Structures are given as structure tokens and as C-alpha cells.
Amino acid sequence: MKRWAAFLFIIFTLCLSMPSYGADIESRLKALEDTIQQQGETIKEQHKIINELREELNNKKPQETAGTVKEEAEKPKAQAASGLFGASALSNPNISLVLDTFVYSSNLTEEELENRSIPGFTTEGLENRKGFSLEAAELFLFAPVDPYFNLYATIPVTEEGVELEEAFFVTTSLPHGLQAKGGKFKSSFGRINSQHPHAWDFADIPLPYRAFMGGEGVIEKGAQVTFFPALPFYTLLGAEVLQGENEILFGEDAKSGPHAYTFFAKASFDLTDDSTILFGPSVMTGKTKTGSIEEDTEFEGDSRLYGFELTYKWKPSRGRNFTVQSEYLYRTQEGDLSAFxxxxxxxxxxxxxxxxxxxxxxxDGAYIQAVYGWDRWRLGARYDVLDLFKDEYQLSGEEQDFDGKPWRGTGMLEFHPTEFSRIKLQYNHDKSARNEETNHEWWLQFIMGIGAHAAHPF
Amino acid sequence: MNKYLLAVLMILLAATPSLAKVKVVTTLPWIGSIAKEIGRDNIEITTLIKPMQDPHFAEARPSMILAARKADILMYNGLELEIGYLPRIIESSNNPGIQPGRTGNLDCSQFITPMEKPSSFDRSMGDVHPLGNPHYHFSPKNILRVAEGMANALSGIDSGNADFYRSNLQLFKDRLAEKQRQWSSMPLKGKKYISYHKLFEYLAQENGFQILGYIEPKPGIPPSAGHIEEMIALIKKAKPNAIIATYVAGKKEAASLSLKTGARSVVLPHDVGATETAKDWFSLMDEVLKGLE
Structure with missing residues (x-):
């Protein structure tokens, strides 16, 4: 009963108060307006005082900051997360674009260039055309996917269209020094293979690579695992399973399913504070089906490529550096050669x-190159040779003779206004065609990059 | 018998973590020096950039990647100073503990208030730092916060020794307060300088001196003949107290400007270890401020 009484009482009071509320609503509004106005004036005054104080503070600041450090340093504002690659935008990946364009000249005709193969190695000619050439405008995208993966993509845009040169993920959180990579990527076989062409010291790939893997090296769909043990010196062990589609080494239709395997080891130590050496063996093995060995033939069999890399770097100061880099490659192939x-x-x-x-x-084949850099200049030389120690080529048990050792000598001078732009002049004295004809090649290459600043590999 | 063996094993296992030192990898020497103040003998420090290397132009050497592989914590300057090599080192380390976002990844710049953060820029302005001037290690105010951040980070990784790190931080703070009294009494206020690189801006702000111009016209770009002429005119007109260079950048240019204008040139250590006397952060500050005096 009591509850009911209380309820009725409340309803009653509410009813009573309603009309009175409605009656003087206007006067109440007026009162409110007055209050707001008053408050506005107070705020104005406060602002004035704040500004005065601020000025005073500003005048005082120099002496104060030069004084003692405050015990309780105020907490700085939380900064926008800068992330691994430095950019602050979460919504966009890091993007950069590298333009690679050059002027090419040669004493040979266009046709001679196209047919300039390396007899005994490959029937593939040179792709360079005389005059102005656009290698590509290469688009790079990279960003962490989540705390477990980083993602990279290389998308060269050429005059022929858009390619997907590389697109792969790399794990960041595997234990025990393990890391996995998957997608389409440059194989870590050897040294120059995993570097981007625009990062090469010379405008073109070394001769042994061209002979055994083609002008771009081995870029394959597949998976890679590396193991990096915590030893007293740098040792990296790795293995790859690849689809095996490199036109020269494997050929697209060699076998359905992955059929190429890579194993590599890299070791490094610092000789002094300024100098480092990096070296290690690699091997790549797989099934091959290719028509690039001799005209009107097809080869089907097994291939194995061995490599050994050695790099020495000396960087005594900001302006000066010296690098010697060499790789030795040895390739065996055994199978059937059908004629058409x-x-x-x-x-x-x-x-x-x-x-x-x-x-x-x-x-086999090898190259050795040396580059000396000072201030904004780099001067380099390179020597490539094939059939260095071994030139076995047996057709049905009969040794075939090819004349001479294919070789090439290169000189290069580069000016880089900043680390984002490079202008390179290169001369090749190319004797790789096993005939009397020398290809005198000249390059004037411009490489410029804009956008996110990706870190350089060693 | 087996019981005893088990007991011995247990003791050994329990003892190992406290015996093992925390492996700290720092990019720059000064970071190592501050870390040493906080961690003392409890930590083992590897510094990636050698004192005479320019931190802007270093390279990710395999030995650095190896150090990162073994690190319990990686401490770095941040503000994109190490952008050219550190992301590569972190990713190639195959060490999940030091990846961004983990407790073993300490960006020291998160504790400071950056100066000169450009509101808009592009690379025609040279190799600018879009997150602000990264050379905050000459700022005692900011270093104090970095030291606090380090003490917290080390306590997080090695919680058993949190009290040790905290008391070391207090000792550091006391010493810094005392040093600050000495430093602020140095008559630098109102003095004017020309510098090769934008390196001493935090110090100028805190000690009330001015840097009128830079021999490097834009960060990372060496001066042209025209710019040198402008500098000569500026020096003759403004009569700065000194032309500042460091042992890694601008020594030659500062000396030649000094010869042409008669203004004093002074070569200062840019980081701990750049001179024999700058053996830790305090002596680095001593040497720099004395050189400016």
C-alpha cells in the first residue's frame, strides 16, 4: 500500500509542476541566455589572462630551459607510430617508383645484336636496341601485413605492359632463427641474383649469369626457408623449392609441379671496423626442357648449377668505399637433345x-668486378669469362669444339647527385660470340627513385 | 642419488637466467652510453655504428645482422635516421623479439619532443627527415626522458633487476642535474655559429645560442661554389663565434672557410667515441660545450 501511495504522490507532484514549468518557460530561457552570455564573457577574460601568461612564459623560457633539468620531466605527447619502414600512414603501404632509362649504342646492326648468341651456351641474343630505351618504371610496394608477416611487391611497368616481377611475404616471428618466404621472388642463389637490376653496379648482368640463367637471373614462384644460427660469426643457411620456369636453365614445361631446388650458405665476418667479407656456396638443381641450347632442337634432362660468391667491402669514411665482388658458376646438364x-x-x-x-x-664461368667510390662518384671495372676451367660439350659421346673462350671487359663511371639519383656511363668490350666480331657497347643510364626509402641490402 | 642430481639441475636452471646478462644492441654509440648508465654490469652492449662512421650513410653489414640476431633488446635513435639500414637488419635478424611492436624494439625517439618537424617537404629539399631533426642526443632534457624509457624497457625485459635499473636511473638523474648546473653556467647564450650539418639545434635551443647558417646547403648535399661564396659573405657580415664541423663531416670545408674569413673553426665530436676524450655521453657533452665556448 505504501508503495502505491508514494507512486501517486510522485505523479501528483509531477502534474503540479508541469504547468508551472510551461508557464514560466520563457523567463527561464531568458535567464539561461543571460547566464550563457555571462559565461562567454568570463571565458573571454580567461583567454586574455591565458594569453598574457603565455607571453610571459615565452619570454621566460630561454632562461628556464638553460637552467636545471626538471626532476619530473613532463610526458611528451604520444607520437604517431612510425613503423619499421618509417612512414606514418597505416592505411597505405610504402610506395616507391624507380625509373631506369638509358641510351645504348653499338657498332653492330640491330640484326646482329638480336642474333648475338653464345655458341655452346645459349641461342638467346641481346635484347638491347640502339638509341633511347626504357628499361622500366619499377613500382615497389612494401609494408608489414601484421605482426607476423611483411609483404613486398615489385611491379615493373614497361612499354609492353605491367609485369609482376616479384610478390612475396616474409615471416617475422618464427622462433630459433628461422624465416620463411613465399610467393614469387628472386632466388638467393649466389650474390647478384637477388639484387635488383637498378642496384647492380653495372648496367647489365655478368656473362656467366646470362649464359646459365638469362638476362634477369632466376625469379621464380616458390618458397624459401632460411636458418640463421646465433654463432660467433655470420652464417646463413637456406633452401628453396621453386616451380622451375627459368627459360634458360629449366624451361617452362620441364615438368608439372615444382621441380627446382636451391640450397645456399652465406658466411661473413668483419676484417676490421671498415672492411667486411661475405662468401658462400650455392647450388640449384632441377629438371630441364628448353629449346635455347641449339637452333631447332629441344633438350630434356637434368641440370645442376653450382656457384661460389665472394665479396669484399671497404668503407673507411662517408665519402669513400671500395668493393670487390666475384662469383664462379659451374653448370652440368645431361639428357636428350631432339632435333626438329x-x-x-x-x-x-x-x-x-x-x-x-x-x-x-x-x-663454367666467372666474373670479377671492382668499384671505387669517392664523394659523389664511382669508378668500376669488370671482367667476365666463360669456359674458364671446364668446357665439356658432348653430343652422343663426341666432344664438340667451340673456338675460344667467350669473354667481356667493362668500364663504368657513375655520378650520383644524391642517393636517389644515379647517372652511369658504361663501356663493354664484348667478345662473347666466339667470332672475330667485337661488340663495342656503350650505355648512358639514368636511374632515379622517388617515394619511400627502402633499406639497402649489404 | 637421482634426487640430488635433480636438485643440482634445478639450482642450475634457476641460476642461469639471473647470471645471463641482458644483450643490448644499440645503433649509435651515445645510445650505448646511456644504456650503460642504466644497465651497468647487468647488460652486455653491442654498438652497430662505429664512432667514426656517419650514421646517415651506414650499411647493413652481416655482422650487424648477427648482433641483432642475438639481441634481447634493440635500442635505436629513430626519426628515420637509421632508415637506410635498420629495417633490413631487423627483418634479416630472424629474431622475433626485436621486431617492431615487441618489447625488444626500443625507438628512443618515442620519448622525446622532436624539433623542426616539417609540415610539408619533398626530396628537392635534400635528404630531409620528415619526422623532425633526429639529432636529439645533444639535448639533456630529452636524454633524461630517454634514460627513463630505457630503465622501463630494461625492467620489462629483466624484471628481476627492476630495482637495480631504477636506482641507476636515479643516480643518472642526480648526476645529470649536477652537470646541467655546470653546463648552463657556460656563457653560450646569444652566441652565433655556422655549422656544417644540422646537428646542434637541440643544444642551441636549450642553451640559448644561435646557428646562423649551414655549409651543407641541404641535408646530405655537399656545398657548391656559389653556396660557399654566400657563406663567406654571411660569415664576414655576421661574425659568428665559430664555424662548427665534426670529425666525420665538413672538417675540410670549415677549415677552408675559416682560412678565407678569419673566423674560428672548431671540430667537435658528433657522438661518443669520436674523440678519445668523449668516452661517454657526459664527456661528449662536456667536450662539445667547451668547444663552443
Whole structure:
């Protein structure tokens, strides 16, 4: 009962108060307006005082900051997270664009360049055209995906269209010094293979790479695992499973499914505070089916490529540095070489059997290059050679003879106004075609990068 | 018998963590010096950048990646000073503990208030630092906060010794307060200087001196003949107290300007270890302020 009484009482009072509220609502509004006005004036006055105080403070500041350090340092404002790569935007990945354009000149004709193969190694000619050339405007995207992965993509835009050169993830949180990589990436075989062409010291790839892997090196779809043990000196061990589509080394249709495997080891130590050496062996093995060995033939068999890399770097001060880099490559191939006629049909012998030879190749090559840098200049030289120690080429058991050792000598002078722009002049004395003809090549190359500042590998 | 063995094993296992030193990897020498003040003998410090290397132009050497592989905590300057090599070192270290966002990744710039943060810029202005001037190590005010941040980070990683780190921080604070009294009594207020690189801005702000111009026209770009002429005119007109260079950048240019104008040139250590006498952060500050006097 009591509750009911209380309830009724409340309703009653509410009813009573309502009309009175409605009656003097205008006067109440007026009162409110007055209060607001008063408060506004107070705020104005306060602002004035604040400004005066601020000025006073500003005048005092120099003496004060030069004075003693306050015990309780005030907490600085939380800064925007800058992230691993420095940019503050979470919504966008880091983007950079590298322009690689050059002027090319040669004493040979366009046709001679196109057909300039390396007999005994590859039928692939040179892709360079005389005059102005645009290698690519390369788009790089990179950013952490989450606390477990970083993502990288390299998208060269050429006159022919857009390519997906690389797109891969790298793990960041595996234990025990392990790291995995997956997608499409440059193989870590050897040294120059995993570097981007615009980061190369010279405008073109060394001759042994061109002979064994083609002008761009091995870029494959696959997966990589590296193991980095915490030893007293730097040792990195790695293995890759690759689809095996490199046109020269494997060929696209060699086998369905992944059929190329890479193993590599890299070791390094500092000789002094200013100098470092890096070295290590690599091996790449896989099934091959390619038409690039001799004209009108197809080879099917097994390939194995061994490499050894050695780099020495000396960097005594901001302006000066000296690098010597060398790689030795050795490739074996064993399998069947089928011949075709002009129409692409299997060539038949007198008994109507397809002409198939067994091919056994064991060949090698090496390059050595040295670059000296001072202030904003770099001067470099390179020597490449094939058939250095081994030039076995057996067709059905019979050794084939190719004349001379293919070789090439290169000189380079580079000016880099800042680290974002480079202008390079390069001369190649190219004797790689095993004939009397020398290809005198000249390059004037411009490489410029804009956008996010990606860190350079060693 | 087995019980005894087990007991011995238990003791050994329990003892190992407290015996092992915290492995601290720092990019710059001064960071190592502050870390040493806080961590003393409890930590083992590896510094990636050698005192005579220019921190702007270092390279990710494999030995640095190896140090990062073994690190319990990585302490770095931040504000993009190490952008050219540190991301590579962190990623290639295969060490999850020092990845961004983990307790073992300490960006010292998170504790400071940066100066000269440009509101808009592009690279036509040279290799500018979009997050602000990264050379805050000459600022006692900011270093105090960095030291606090380090003490917290070390306590987080090695909580058993949190009290040790805290008491070392207090000792550091006391010493800094005493040093500050000495430093602020030096008559630098109102003095004018020309500098090679933007390196002493925090110090100028805190000690009330002025830097009128830079021999480097834009960060990272060496001066042209025209710019040198402008500098000569400026020096003759403004009569600065000194032309400042460091042992890693601008020594030659400062000397030649001094010869042409008669203004005094002074070569200062840019970081701990750049001279024999600048063996820790305090003596670095002593040497720099004395050189400016």
C-alpha cells in the first residue's frame, strides 16, 4: 500500500509542476541566455589572462630551459607510430617508383645484336636496341601485413605492359632463427641474383649469369626457408623449392609441379671496423626442357648449377668505399637433345627414327668486378669469362669444339647527385660470340627513385 | 642419488637466467652510453655504428645482422635516421623479439619532443627527415626522458633487476642535474655559429645560442661554389663565434672557410667515441660545450 501511495504522490507532484514549468518557460530561457552570455564573457577574460601568461612564459623560457633539468620531466605527447619502414600512414603501404632509362649504342646492326648468341651456351641474343630505351618504371610496394608477416611487391611497368616481377611475404616471428618466404621472388642463389637490376653496379648482368640463367637471373614462384644460427660469426643457411620456369636453365614445361631446388650458405665476418667479407656456396638443381641450347632442337634432362660468391667491402669514411665482388658458376646438364626441321616436326633419320642425341655439358664461368667510390662518384671495372676451367660439350659421346673462350671487359663511371639519383656511363668490350666480331657497347643510364626509402641490402 | 642430481639441475636452471646478462644492441654509440648508465654490469652492449662512421650513410653489414640476431633488446635513435639500414637488419635478424611492436624494439625517439618537424617537404629539399631533426642526443632534457624509457624497457625485459635499473636511473638523474648546473653556467647564450650539418639545434635551443647558417646547403648535399661564396659573405657580415664541423663531416670545408674569413673553426665530436676524450655521453657533452665556448 505504501508503495502505491508514494507512486501517486510522485505523479501528483509531477502534474503540479508541469504547468508551472510551461508557464514560466520563457523567463527561464531568458535567464539561461543571460547566464550563457555571462559565461562567454568570463571565458573571454580567461583567454586574455591565458594569453598574457603565455607571453610571459615565452619570454621566460630561454632562461628556464638553460637552467636545471626538471626532476619530473613532463610526458611528451604520444607520437604517431612510425613503423619499421618509417612512414606514418597505416592505411597505405610504402610506395616507391624507380625509373631506369638509358641510351645504348653499338657498332653492330640491330640484326646482329638480336642474333648475338653464345655458341655452346645459349641461342638467346641481346635484347638491347640502339638509341633511347626504357628499361622500366619499377613500382615497389612494401609494408608489414601484421605482426607476423611483411609483404613486398615489385611491379615493373614497361612499354609492353605491367609485369609482376616479384610478390612475396616474409615471416617475422618464427622462433630459433628461422624465416620463411613465399610467393614469387628472386632466388638467393649466389650474390647478384637477388639484387635488383637498378642496384647492380653495372648496367647489365655478368656473362656467366646470362649464359646459365638469362638476362634477369632466376625469379621464380616458390618458397624459401632460411636458418640463421646465433654463432660467433655470420652464417646463413637456406633452401628453396621453386616451380622451375627459368627459360634458360629449366624451361617452362620441364615438368608439372615444382621441380627446382636451391640450397645456399652465406658466411661473413668483419676484417676490421671498415672492411667486411661475405662468401658462400650455392647450388640449384632441377629438371630441364628448353629449346635455347641449339637452333631447332629441344633438350630434356637434368641440370645442376653450382656457384661460389665472394665479396669484399671497404668503407673507411662517408665519402669513400671500395668493393670487390666475384662469383664462379659451374653448370652440368645431361639428357636428350631432339632435333626438329623447319616446320617444328621431329627430324627423322634414314630409318624413319627421330634424331635424338644425348647431350652432356659441363661448363663454367666467372666474373670479377671492382668499384671505387669517392664523394659523389664511382669508378668500376669488370671482367667476365666463360669456359674458364671446364668446357665439356658432348653430343652422343663426341666432344664438340667451340673456338675460344667467350669473354667481356667493362668500364663504368657513375655520378650520383644524391642517393636517389644515379647517372652511369658504361663501356663493354664484348667478345662473347666466339667470332672475330667485337661488340663495342656503350650505355648512358639514368636511374632515379622517388617515394619511400627502402633499406639497402649489404 | 637421482634426487640430488635433480636438485643440482634445478639450482642450475634457476641460476642461469639471473647470471645471463641482458644483450643490448644499440645503433649509435651515445645510445650505448646511456644504456650503460642504466644497465651497468647487468647488460652486455653491442654498438652497430662505429664512432667514426656517419650514421646517415651506414650499411647493413652481416655482422650487424648477427648482433641483432642475438639481441634481447634493440635500442635505436629513430626519426628515420637509421632508415637506410635498420629495417633490413631487423627483418634479416630472424629474431622475433626485436621486431617492431615487441618489447625488444626500443625507438628512443618515442620519448622525446622532436624539433623542426616539417609540415610539408619533398626530396628537392635534400635528404630531409620528415619526422623532425633526429639529432636529439645533444639535448639533456630529452636524454633524461630517454634514460627513463630505457630503465622501463630494461625492467620489462629483466624484471628481476627492476630495482637495480631504477636506482641507476636515479643516480643518472642526480648526476645529470649536477652537470646541467655546470653546463648552463657556460656563457653560450646569444652566441652565433655556422655549422656544417644540422646537428646542434637541440643544444642551441636549450642553451640559448644561435646557428646562423649551414655549409651543407641541404641535408646530405655537399656545398657548391656559389653556396660557399654566400657563406663567406654571411660569415664576414655576421661574425659568428665559430664555424662548427665534426670529425666525420665538413672538417675540410670549415677549415677552408675559416682560412678565407678569419673566423674560428672548431671540430667537435658528433657522438661518443669520436674523440678519445668523449668516452661517454657526459664527456661528449662536456667536450662539445667547451668547444663552443
Amino acid at each position: 626441321d623447319e616446320n617444328g616436326d621431329a627430324l627423322l633419320d634414314e630409318d624413319g627414327e627421330a634424331v635424338v642425341d644425348t647431350l652432356k655439358r659441363a661448363q
